[in-house]
Amino acid sequence: MGIAVAVAAPAGAQRVAAGKPISADLFGIFFEDLNYAADGGLYAELVQNRSFEYAPSDHEGWHPLTSWDYLHEGFAMGSLSVESAAPLHANNPHYVQLKIENPFQKGLGLRNHGFDGIALTAGEQYDFSLWARVKSGAAVPLLVQLQDAQGKVLAEATLSAQAADWQQYRATLTPTATDAGASLVVLATGKGILDFDMVSLFPKRTFRGRANGLRADLAQSIANLKPKFMRFPGGCLTHGDGLDNLYDWKKTIGPVAQRTAQRNIWGYHQTTGLGYFEYFQFCEDIGAKPIPVVAAGVSCQNSGGSWKIGSTGQQCLPLADMAAYTQDVLDLIEYANGPATSIWGAKRAAAGHPKPFDLQYIGIGNEDKQTPGFRERFKLLYDAVRRQYPTVTVIGTVGPSPKGEDYDQGWAFANQLSVPVVDEHYYEQPKWFLANQRRYDTYDRSKAKVYLGEYASWGNALHNALAEALYMTALERNGDVVQLASYAPLLAKEGHTQWKPDLIYFNNTAVVPSVNYYVQQLFGQNQGDTYHAGVVTPPAGPSADTTAAASCVRDARTGDVIVKLVNLGAQPQPFAIDLTRFEGLKTMATQTTFTGARNAQNTFASPRTVLPKTTAYKISKRFTYSAAPYSLTVLRVRGKR
Incomplete structure (x- = not known):
């Protein structure tokens, strides 16, 4: 079971009875x-399939334009294709090419629906960027918009793609309204041939x-x-x-x-x-x-x-x-x-x-x-x-x-x-x-x-x-x-x-x-680095081995003693607690209880059905704690380092 270690305490410090050293890295994710x-x-990232690399091998029915819609607003004329010649980088081989023959003012481009829509918060800033190159020799003006589900413009910015080589273009968008199902629109509003890739929208926060x-x-x-x-x-x-x-x-x-x-x-x-x-x-x-x-x-x-x-x-x-x-x-x-x-x-x-x-x-x-x-x-x-x-x-x-x-x-x-x-x-x-x-x-x-x-x-x-x-x-x-x-x-x-x-x-x-x-x-939040056996005595009875359990650990960094009590039964259960081995403990502790109905769940419809509740709790050297049915209780007793 490990080696019991007794630590000599300096004068005035908390005396700690022998405890078993345990892993300081015990609980993680x-x-x-x-x-x-x-x-x-x-x-x-709020843009789905931002680099046009989706494929049927990822998911049945997917392709490089999954999550994108081709837009030709009004009477705009042109075409869109997915290309792979001279890409932005060999590891990112696909990009979109727009050929804009006549933008008719409104332009041609793409709409991205994000991951089940793009969630926007009014007044928050969002960083837009894309990589583009102009193949026609002339600059191509771009209109970038955030739109709600009805097409109302919530934010917009204008850019001008000018370079013949791949170049990154950026803008900051601040929507005027909160919307959970918005979309990103990128339109070319001038004639030309434009390649673009890595279309991105990130919350600044x-x-x-x-x-x-x-x-x-x-x-x-x-x-x-x-x-x-x-x-x-x-x-x-x-x-x-x-x-x-x-x-x-x-x-x-x-x-x-x-x-x-x-x-x-x-x-x-x-x-x-x-x-x-x-x-x-x-x-x-x-x-x-x-x-x-x-x-x-x-x-x-x-x-x-x-x-x-x-x-x-x-x-x-x-x-x-x-x-x-x-x-x-x-x-x-x-x-x-x-x-x-x-x-x-x-x-x-x-x-x-x-x-x-x-x-x-x-x-x-x-x-x-x-x-x-x-x-x-x-x-x-x-x-x-x-x-x-x-x-x-x-x-x-x-x-x-x-x-x-x-x-x-x-x-x-x-x-x-x-x-x-x-x-x-x-x-x-x-x-x-x-x-x-x-x-x-x-x-x-x-x-x-x-x-x-x-x-x-x-x-x-x-x-x-x-x-x-x-x-x-x-x-x-x-x-x-x-x-x-x-x-x-x-x-x-x-x-x-x-x-x-x-x-x-x-x-x-x-x-x-x-x-x-x-x-x-x-x-x-209540981890320790030594385990102390015999501090808590769970309730006796035929079901005690399976429905009630307890532990006691000490956090050397704070000096706190932490007692955890679990009652998986339908009736309150008494736990006898003896803290006499520890000196220098405060009489006031925190009590955190987590309890509810046996089958209670937190859901999207009811996300706060069961939550921990923390209150002050006065302790004695020896006392009995009655744990509620279907509960986890954490008693954190303040000590000295």
Whole structure:
């Protein structure tokens, strides 16, 4: 169970009884571009298919002009085509060409509908840009408008495309009215031939004001979880749908017009506007340690639609290509941690971040089928990282389930290599979490630590969230062997969800945290670095082992003692609390309760059905607390550092 540590306190300081050191990085988040989490979600770009790279391979029926309408206002005459000769950049091969024979004053052009419409707020500023070149030799005037659903102009600007080579043109638009279903219109109002690409509309107010940044309200809801780490860019997304779909971090950095878009394994498109630089920057902005995950030289075993149990579509990179791929992984670490004078550190510095990102963890593989091909390639990568970057902790993988062949073989392989941390995943019914509270009590502390990288109870009702809370008290109790844990998936867009349940639901104008979110938030905001057994005695009785649980941790940074109580039963439950081992505690504490009807949910129609409520609470050295039915309670007792 770990080593009890007693700390000698200086005179006048709080005396702390022996506690078990636990991971200071225990609760964090996992971001995957699933459920339109990136484009149309966290990434603040408002134009869909901005570079005309959509294709049928991304999604059935899609093409380079998906989300665009061709406009020939009034009696304007001309034509539109998608071209690929001499593109803006080889990684961005398609663009639109307009031939304007007669604009008849109103002009020819395109309308973009955004992601289910473009949500605008009156008085807010929006940065418009596009790349264009003039093929006719004469300047081509442009009219840029934001229009509501009825065609009323909410904002407009005029530009003049003049250069024969690709050039970026910019304008700032300030709509006069709020509209959730607006569109962007770009019209050429003079004769000529005009090529244009990378049509963009960004709210000026992004999270932390970052250029090419994140949607402010959605990013803030993530920041409010107070995660200690963030795993990205995905799970299945990372190793992709076949070898040609492996996530290549190098194609996601640098100027956005030079990044390589590709299909998403979840059935849509990735612009990679939200790329590795933005992921690292977001981690830094919210105080979360970055945990990038790279493919282990193999594709997802579900590639090609092989989703049946026992089947595998796993493809392996040829061994002849593994040296180059291994170098890509080492270059990623240099990109994050290398000095600005190094090759890849210089690229980070050129993006505006000369200081290293302090990468401490890297994941290799995700739920991979434990084949000989996987194991051979994982070992090559693991040995190379350990040899060149011994201070970076490698996280391995032991399959998609809490038991079974991949789990057993994965653990055996991890122990054989002495992998320091392995990534366990499981999605289960609430009763599984209740029945498995003791899962980590018997894990061998001398072997690999655990990253519980993906877990959730199947549902977004309060009893699901409380089953997770109950299980999280067990993660705290076993925080010496469970080093990291993250609920999954994180985000889901209304009308575009491939996986449920999820932590945060959103549309273009609203963010609706689930009840599960508030459980994660309460644990995230109340983390500790030592666990103290015997402080809380849960209620006795035949159901106590499964429906009631508690934990006590201490935060050394603040000196606070934090007690969490979970009651998943239909009746109030008494918890006996004994704080006599701690000296110097204040008598006033904060009490945060999260409770409601068993099946209560937060929805778009009723987003505030169940919310935590915080009040002052006076404590004694010994007292009994009656926890409400279907509740999570957090008592935070102020102490001295």
